[in-house]
Amino acid sequence: MLERIHLEILSAIKEHGTLTKAADSLHLSQSALSHSIKKLESQVATQIWKKEGRNLRLTAAGERIQTLASRVLPQFSHTELLLSQIAKGEAGALRIGMECHPCYQWLLRVIHPYLQRWPNIDMDVKQEFQFGALGALLSYEIDVLITPDPLFKPQINYIPVFGYEHRLVVCAEHKLADQEFVLPEQLAQEVLFSYPVEPLRLDIFSQFLNPAKCSVKKHKNIETTEIMLQMVAANRGVCALPGWLVDEHAKSMPIKSLRFGEKGINKQIYVGIRNKEQQIEYLMDFISQAKKTK
Template identity: 75%
Template sequence: MLGRFHLEVLAAIKQQGTLTQAAESLNLSQSALSHSIKKLEGQLKVPVWQKEGRNLRLTAAGERILILANRVLPQFQHTELLLSQIARGEMGSLRIGMECHPCYQWLLKVIEPFLQKWPEVDIDVKQEFQFGGLGALHSYEIDILVTPDPLFTPKVAYLPVFDYEHRLVVPASHHLAKQDFVIPEQLSDEVLFSYPVEPQRLDIFSQFLNPAKCTVKKHKIIETTEIMLQMVAAGRGICALPGWLVDEFASTLPIKSLRFGKQGIKKQIFLGMRKDEEQINYLSDFIAQARTSG
């Protein structure tokens, strides 16, 4: 039936006036152009043009199609231009999904220089996903996923951007603050603050307490890093955070960080993206910037 090609043909006929010139403007042969329109007329059961000597004149049906062509073709052309610019990294949008609550402070270091370099690229940060971060990436809700726990699939590439150690944070006055590391049994009487994440996804449970069949006295949820560390500094409880983040606050708050066990908990931050988009300029540049900001 009626398609974009037919709209382009009738627009060229109206503009050029003859079949020869219309075919040349579309880089087609006259026979191919004529055959396609005859086939369309057979489907529509109405002629769309008439010959007047060497010239062609659109019929009433052809003029109606031309109205559609004049309205739709510029939208096609504009969208193709935008897509071409996006492919060259000249403009677009970057939607970042976060599965790492404490990484917001790190992300700010990456976003500031990125926005200066790519003024026509908009950034949005998302945290709530209907089917989780990986599902959001697969369904094109986000373009990059920041996560310490990648779920590898054939269509997603995960690139490590920096390593860190997950550490226990206690008040500077706490009896554990004199130790270099802590063992699971020592946390049985503690109040643990954490971000609003399922306990099974918290490393302090999955990699430290649960394997030792231990737990804490109470588990409380706090959404913001600053309030969480203020509560710890005030002696209200303990928390577990990336070592690099604790170091940023340790100079202004009376807190101390300890290793989980003698070996500690080693982690990495990954950026996940769809494999068919790895070559988009501003996406690859964001990843390069992220690697230098770790």
């Protein structure tokens, strides 16, 4: 079988010209290389080089191997470099799972400085989970989970990174726009926009409407925050979003936000990681970056 050492030999010959010098550069004897290639030759039933005068001349087969070497050897050493960085805790992959649609903008602000600091960390963000985001975390599909609704488990550690108030968003022209807070029954004739998730997982139902046995006139799904806000700004309905997110857009759009009930719905974003991995430096640094970012 064609082995890495064969590639190293052919590559060293290309660089140094003679077998003896190639052997030196690999810290092996000339004999070792000769034997090694001889064996390969008998396996593949082809000559790899032939002696011509004092020097070697590669055959077509030898040149093929040399081509493979030049393509493949750098990849080996790159992976070895990465492994040594992983050994020192400097590299790895951070696969982020998100269960919080509106947090995407915030996540981008976390990621940006993080990627600068960890140039060797690969990053990936997933938002769809066949067996739930928690399942994905437990089955190593993702490494961190960003969620406002932590499901506590012994193997998972959740760290709160920031609190915010969940608020109702209405058009500035809306009849509720001047109230400080809204009551469940006041939404009975409203159209509600939400991200396409089960109503049970929407706080506006679980923490506000359902307890008061109220509902809305109509519930429509919209995928993206921007479109949702455009619809609200056009007074086509209302939606529920984090206060800080509304504040950002309120500067440029005719929208207002009000508290849910007298007390409001106060939420907390958590970052969940597997317990065993609390000592991984680049992972903990992601969390501390998340805590810093508002």
